[in-house]
Amino acid sequence: MWEKKVNIYNVFELRCKTTCYFGVGAIEKFKDITEWFADEGIRKVIVISDPVAYKVTGAWDKVEKFLKEKGIEYVVYDKVTPNPTTTQIDEATKLGLEFGAQAVIGIGGGSPIDTAKSVAILLEYTDKTGAELYEGKFIPKKAKPIIAINTTHGTGTEVDRFAVASILEKEYKPAIAYDCIYPTFAIDDPQLMVTLxxxxxxxxxxxxxxxxxxxxxxxxxxxxxxxxxxxxxxxxxxxxxxxxxxxxxxxxxxxxxxxxxxxxxxxxxxxxxxxxxxxxxxxxxxxxxxxxxxxxxxxxxxxxxxxxxxxxxxxxxxxxxxxxxxxxxxxxxxxxxxxxxxxxxxxxxxxxxxxxxxxxxxxxxxxxxxxxxxxxxxxxxxxxxxxxxxxxxxxxxxxxxxx
Missing domain, CATH: 1.20.1090.10 (Dehydroquinate synthase-like - alpha domain)
Known part of the structure; x- marks a missing residue:
């Protein structure tokens, strides 16, 4: 089987619209991403995760280290649940706006990363809500830069333009798909999945x-x-x-x-x-x-x-x-x-x-x-x-x- 001929420790770039750093040890590439932040004048970011994923996987140890090394300030929203809600999106957006976040980092599986994508839109459309976004009340053309640090092998959201959230009071779970929410960078590191x-x-x-x-x-x-x-x-x-x-x-x-x-x-x-x-x-x-x-x-x-x-x-x-x-x-x-x-x-x-x-x-x-x-x-x-x-x-x- 040819798979044995591939060095899984060689971190390569999986190029689609998102630049995805892929391979064992790819989390180290977050240092390069913080350098990109600095080049772009991004000094404040909001990190979005669930209560467990960003810590238990070890991702946060690296992310926090490299953010601090570059002097990039951050605030963390870690209340995302499986099947995330528009209420959570609104809470995270409020936190991001108050902090002055210039980019969004999602750490986790589909739920945190989809939430991060949604927040990135609402940080640009400050008069809109998560429910309005998911009910198609407006069509976003822009979003803050999104960094997707993936911790599961299923959703593919780190390399696509889709996001999903639930509007609980209506029992709706719509999807959105906009070019503006392709993550700028993604990290797919198998080491982050061994605790799944x-x-x-x-x-x-x-x-x-x-x-x-x-x-x-x-x-x-x-x-x-x-x-x-x-x-x-x-x-x-x-x-x-x-x-x-x-x-x-x-x-x-x-x-x-x-x-x-x-x-x-x-x-x-x-x-x-x-x-x-x-x-x-x-x-x-x-x-x-x-x-x-x-x-x-x-x-x-x-x-x-x-x-x-x-x-x-x-x-x-x-x-x-x-x-x-x-x-x-x-x-x-x-x-x-x-x-x-x-x-x-x-x-x-x-x-x-x-x-x-x-x-x-x-x-x-x-x-x-x-x-x-x-x-x-x-x-x-x-x-x-x-x-x-x-x-x-x-x-x-x-x-x-x-x-």
């Missing part, structure tokens, strides 16, 4: 798997999004079991992190459709539900629906997990069951009914999927028409394990 609990290792990796499942099959798909999808599945199938059995395996973390990054680039190009559009209502209604778990519970039913329209693509993309498919529509049931079996084998055995959802929730979830701001755009990208009965059927077929 097994469940988070699973859930974040399945997020990446869903990114490419959708990006390779939207109506906006391209050879690029499909190529990245194929490599993402190959890497996940190879290295997820290794990371689960040995959390300290830097080689496995490296390739799961690389899979996550290229999956982020894949859906930045190919966009998303059913699985994300239908998961957002799940974790909007139950904010404690991990995003990746919600996606995993929906994935088999989504594949079953879209496979007849995208059989040639998914048969090739999923070859490492479901070998031997011919790429014909009649295999939809086979691949759906096999993917579900693989998820169970990896350790994700829950379905929607295990998380408290019932048949009675399907109409509400369907309504939210079809009315939450931005989710209609995702549904419009699906390879089959996203009619109400299709959405309902996916939810129903995700309540319990396939028979």
């Amino acid at each position: 609990p097994a469940k988070q290792t699973l859930y974040t990796t399945i997020d990446a798997l869903n990114h490419i499942t959708e990006a390779s099959t939207t109506i906006a798909r391209s050879p690029y999004s499909i190529l990245l999808a194929k490599e993402t599945v190959r890497l996940i199938a190879t290295y997820l079991p290794q990371a689960l059995s040995n959390p300290n395996d830097l080689n496995a973390r490296y390739y799961l992190l690389y899979a996550s990054a290229i999956a982020g680039i894949s859906f930045d190009n190919g966009l998303l459709h059913f699985t994300h559009a239908l998961e957002h209502p799940l974790s909007a209604v139950k904010p404690e539900l991990p995003h990746g778990l919600g996606l995993a519970m929906l994935l088999p039913a989504v594949i079953k629906e879209i496979y007849p329209a995208t059989a040639e693509i998914l048969a090739e993309v999923y070859e490492p997990i479901v070998p031997g498919l011919k790429g014909v529509p009649g295999e939809a049931e086979i691949i759906a069951r096999k993917v579900e079996e693989w998820l169970f084998a990896m350790g994700i055995t829950q379905k929607l009914s295990d998380e408290g959802f019932t048949e009675n929730d399907v109409p509400k979830l369907t309504h939210l999927a079809m009315t939450t701001p931005s989710l209609g755009l995702l549904l419009s990208m699906a390879p089959i028409k996203a009619e109400q009965e299709v959405v309902e059927r996916i939810y129903r077929n995700s309540l319990r394990r396939m028979q």
Whole structure:
């Protein structure tokens, strides 16, 4: 396998619109970023994280050290939760404005980095709120510089233009996508992932798997999004079991992190459709539900629906997990069951009914999927028409394990 011929300690630059420092030891590149701050006249920054990630990963030790060495002042907002809210975004923005922050540093997984992206916008649009941003009440054209220090291998948010937040009072979980929130710099260092609990290792990796499942099959798909999808599945199938059995395996973390990054680039190009559009209502209604778990519970039913329209693509993309498919529509049931079996084998055995959802929730979830701001755009990208009965059927077929 050629992967053994790559020096995982060679920190290279993964170039997309974001300059991403990638590899074991990449966190040391934050020193270069502070030099860029100084060159740009940035003397004050706000750091956004959750209560744990920035400290337990060791990222903060380096970040604080290099900020102090350059004399860059900072303030920390560390109240971000999984499935972050517009209330948290507003709180962090207020803190940043009072401090006079000129840039935003997000340390963590998708939740802190998405929050950082949102705050970067609102620091420029001081008369706006997080809810107004996520309900599409205005279209931002600018944001403060964003630095994304990633601590999970799933979201890809460190290299893309997307962010997500929940408006709790409306049970909305919209997404935004603006060019102004591509991070200027990102750090992807596998060393920061070794403390990830097994469940988070699973859930974040399945997020990446869903990114490419959708990006390779939207109506906006391209050879690029499909190529990245194929490599993402190959890497996940190879290295997820290794990371689960040995959390300290830097080689496995490296390739799961690389899979996550290229999956982020894949859906930045190919966009998303059913699985994300239908998961957002799940974790909007139950904010404690991990995003990746919600996606995993929906994935088999989504594949079953879209496979007849995208059989040639998914048969090739999923070859490492479901070998031997011919790429014909009649295999939809086979691949759906096999993917579900693989998820169970990896350790994700829950379905929607295990998380408290019932048949009675399907109409509400369907309504939210079809009315939450931005989710209609995702549904419009699906390879089959996203009619109400299709959405309902996916939810129903995700309540319990396939028979």
